[in-house]
Amino acid sequence: MDKSLLLRASVKGQDALLMLNGMVLGKLTVGQELRLPVHEYIQSGENRIQVEAISSTAQNGAKPLSACNVDAQVLVEIQKDRGPGSFVNANVLFRLQGSVLRGQRFNKNRVLDTRVDLPVSFPRWRYLDVMQSPADSDDQERIQDFLLKMLTLFQGQKVSALLPYFSVRNREVATAYGLDLQQVHSTFASHLEQMCTHCTLNDKALDPAQWLVRPVRQSSIYALLNPEHQPLLQFNANQSGTLHKWPMHVGVLGSEVFVLR
Structure with a gap:
């Protein structure tokens, strides 16, 4: 492009x-x-x-x-x-x-x-369809459980276990830009490994009291933020100290939570 x-x-x-x-x-x-x-x-x-x-x-x-x-x-x-x-x-x-x-x-x-x-x-992004799905009273609890699992995997540097969390987003990107899905998957996996091995999660991301799960309209899509309305997932580079911010939206369909953006 x-x-x-x-x-x-x-x-x-x-x-x-x-x-x-x-x-x-x-x-x-x-x-x-x-x-x-x-x-x-x-x-x-x-x-x-x-x-x-x-x-x-x-x-x-x-x-x-x-x-x-x-x-x-x-x-x-x-x-x-x-x-x-x-x-x-x-x-x-x-x-x-x-x-x-x-x-x-x-x-x-x-x-x-x-x-x-x-x-x-x-092509039509999937989040536009998920936005038609109304929020459920259990969504917040499901997202909290999702975050606990994902953050534990980040801390344990479990790249292969983390990759499925981002499969929906990566598939959409590949389709939209006419890219090879396997290449997109491989490139993202390399980036994820760099974040896991050379960066450390910010303490606020690990503290459930700092999680601000903001609904998008009245739908089952949520932005993951901290109390300062910055992205919840923030990483400090171990060598340079550079701060990396990962904006993230998740969707909830049934009992499944997945990364949309």
Whole structure:
């Protein structure tokens, strides 16, 4: 693929979450710009982009009052892809802006909520179908059990046992990009082994009290976050100390929990 679709987002006033089609892309921190490719979250035609304030509201409820002026900007860009993290010749397709003044009411904490048609032609991602499945009262418990098993495998460096957790996601990526499934599987296995052998899980990921399992809309999809609304799974490189963050969404169908993104 020689072109990539990116979102470039920032907020003023207070921190927020950037979401695309209900999926949590990442935390927007005041004064910092978030820039990331979004192909694995988009569909042909209409896509919903939202920025949701995290806190600092004057009261609770579905339409709380804002405690400060809040502004959000999201640029939808298409750029030439020159390898991992290298993009050039940005072409801005949409420039989206939203704001809430101090004392005004939020609508469900949203600073920006809009829909745009995006130029993509990927197959339909499975998360869009799972999103039609309603949440179950036992989902949280199933995800907790899933996390306990997965984190134990990470600590034990059990790469072969971890790989099936990511098979749904890897299969979709291979299909969408026209790649050989075995090659995708092999590449991911090598990356997983590097993370297991050369990195250590952050202590917060190992503490169930730090797990924030955030539902996506009313569906059986959940974003795995920590109390700071950052990705729950974070790894420290043993040699350099570099922090690696793994954003993750899981789906629950029946008694099965699996990684969607």
